[in-house]
Amino acid sequence: MKLVIDANIPAADQCFEPFGTLQRLSGREIRPVDVADADALIVRSITQVNQVLLAKSPVRFVGTCTIGTDHIDHALLNERGIGFASAPGCNADAVVDYVLSSLLLVSEREGWSLLTRTVGIVGAGNVGGRLQQRLQALGVATLVCDPPKEEATGALGEFFSLDTLIERCDVLCLHTPLVKDGPHTTYQLLNAERINDLAPGAVLLNAGRGDCIDGLALRSRLAGKGDITAILDVWEDEPEIDAGLRDLVALATPHIAGHSLDGKLRGTWMIQQAFAEHIGQPSPLRFSELCPLPALAELTLQQALPVEDALRLCVRAVYDVRRDHDMLQRHVFHQGIKKGFDDCRSNYPLRREFATLRVLLENDATVLEAPLLAAGFQVQCA
Numbered sequence: 001m002k003l004v005i006d007a008n009i010p011a012a013d014q015c016f017e018p019f020g021t022l023q024r025l026s027g028r029e030i031r032p033v034d035v036a037d038a039d040a041l042i043v044r045s046i047t048q049v050n051q052v053l054l055a056k057s058p059v060r061f062v063g064t065c066t067i068g069t070d071h072i073d074h075a076l077l078n079e080r081g082i083g084f085a086s087a088p089g090c091n092a093d094a095v096v097d098y099v100l101s102s103l104l105l106v107s108e109r110e111g112w113s114l115l116t117r118t119v120g121i122v123g124a125g126n127v128g129g130r131l132q133q134r135l136q137a138l139g140v141a142t143l144v145c146d147p148p149k150e151e152a153t154g155a156l157g158e159f160f161s162l163d164t165l166i167e168r169c170d171v172l173c174l175h176t177p178l179v180k181d182g183p184h185t186t187y188q189l190l191n192a193e194r195i196n197d198l199a200p201g202a203v204l205l206n207a208g209r210g211d212c213i214d215g216l217a218l219r220s221r222l223a224g225k226g227d228i229t230a231i232l233d234v235w236e237d238e239p240e241i242d243a244g245l246r247d248l249v250a251l252a253t254p255h256i257a258g259h260s261l262d263g264k265l266r267g268t269w270m271i272q273q274a275f276a277e278h279i280g281q282p283s284p285l286r287f288s289e290l291c292p293l294p295a296l297a298e299l300t301l302q303q304a305l306p307v308e309d310a311l312r313l314c315v316r317a318v319y320d321v322r323r324d325h326d327m328l329q330r331h332v333f334h335q336g337i338k339k340g341f342d343d344c345r346s347n348y349p350l351r352r353e354f355a356t357l358r359v360l361l362e363n364d365a366t367v368l369e370a371p372l373l374a375a376g377f378q379v380q381c382a
């Protein structure tokens with residue numbers, strides 16, 4: 001059996017070699033000829049799996065080690081009876097870590113407290129739902145907009161319209177998939193009118209998909225009034241993103257919000273499980289066998305600190321978003337936008353999730369137990 005696999009999928013050898021011969025290729029460069037004799041195709045988000053790629057391919061299974069599936073032509077796979085699996089939730093905690101690291105940074109730069117703000121969450125699935133849980137546990141007020149979920153659950157009163165979020169929230173976080181058809185499209189969900197409606201001082205963060213925001217309109221608001229703060233991890237036209245917009249946002253990262261090692265390995269493992277089931281073979285590999293110990297396992301706080309100072313300290317010990325912002329600046333400076341953007345992603349440095357750090361609290365630092373737990377760390381009081 002031949003499996004064509006994106007070269008950027010960690011632990012692919014360990015997970016998929018038991019099933020056949022692997023061909024590892026750069027995700028943006030997988031061509032029809034590469035899958036002309038393949039039985040399975042395992043990708044990440046950058047490979048367009050469509051009629052052009054699969055026209056002459058005998059592929060019987062497609063797996064994407066990602067949450068998002070907008071790069072997959074689902075109708076085509078259904079029509080041809082090709083098995084499919086994605087990895088829902090695999091890197092959701094990494095994205096929430098990214099959001100917290102970003103918001104704690106801009107709040108410090110701009111001199112406001114995250115704990116007293118209202119955060120609007122657009123899309124309350126695995127990412128948005130976990131973000132809401134962590135923020136609520138920290139005591140941060142949240143409002144959620146998720147019309148499909150509102151309709152499905154009938155939980156009236158728990159959800160708000162996007163326009164209400166824009167009116168009432170200080171921070172707006174987008175965690176929607178890219179949906180181009182149907183009653184709840186997300187393509188340019190934040191259009192020019194809504195961008196214009198954002199109050200001065202508002203913070204807008206997008207870690208869903210780039211096409212959910214009208215980038216030109218955002219650029220013109222930032223270049224014109226310049227009175228809002230934008231944090232973008234995802235962009236229109238990746239990897240050839242708008243250089244002008246990148247220069248104007250407070251934090252610009254190359255679609256890496258979900259790129260923790262834990263999240264990527266979880267994605268690989270989930271697709272390995274799905275593939276084994278698809279071909280009717282057992283899969284004895286446990287997730288814990290794939291995940292190495294973190295370099296930084298423990299940190300001790302011996303005295304109490306203001307809550308946000310303690311959060312910043314622990315967050316930055318595990319994941320400081322400035323590293324990724326600076327990395328994009330550097331790579332783009334040396335290599336230009338397109339190559340720089342992709343090189344950051346393919347050579348992404350090691351990153352672990354907050355949950356891999358145990359924070360030991362001694363003396364009066366034990367008052368920090370609840371907020372550190374809420375943020376996602378393991379906590380132990382002496």
Ligand SMILES: NC(=O)C1=CN([C@@H]2O[C@H](COP(=O)(O)OP(=O)(O)OC[C@H]3O[C@@H](n4cnc5c(N)ncnc54)[C@H](O)[C@@H]3O)[C@@H](O)[C@H]2O)C=CC1
Pocket residue numbers: 067068069088089091092095122123124125126127128129145146147148149175176177178179184185186189207208209233234255256257258259
């Ligand atoms: N930046 C990054 O590295 C990453 C980005 N993502 C993106 O984030 C998206 C969300 O991830 P999950 O929460 O795990 O997906 P999910 O499928 O669990 O949740 C998505 C939620 O968005 C809601 N939604 C759909 N249309 C909406 C609309 N018009 N308005 C408001 N809400 C709407 C859905 O009802 C659902 O509850 C993924 O589809 C992917 O595109 C995911 C992981 C990493």
Ligand SMILES: O=C(O)C(=O)[C@H](O)COP(=O)(O)O
Pocket residue numbers: 008044045046065066067068069091255257258259345
């Ligand atoms: O899971 C998703 O959906 C994502 O957006 C991924 O984190 C993106 O990963 P890559 O495909 O960019 O490696």
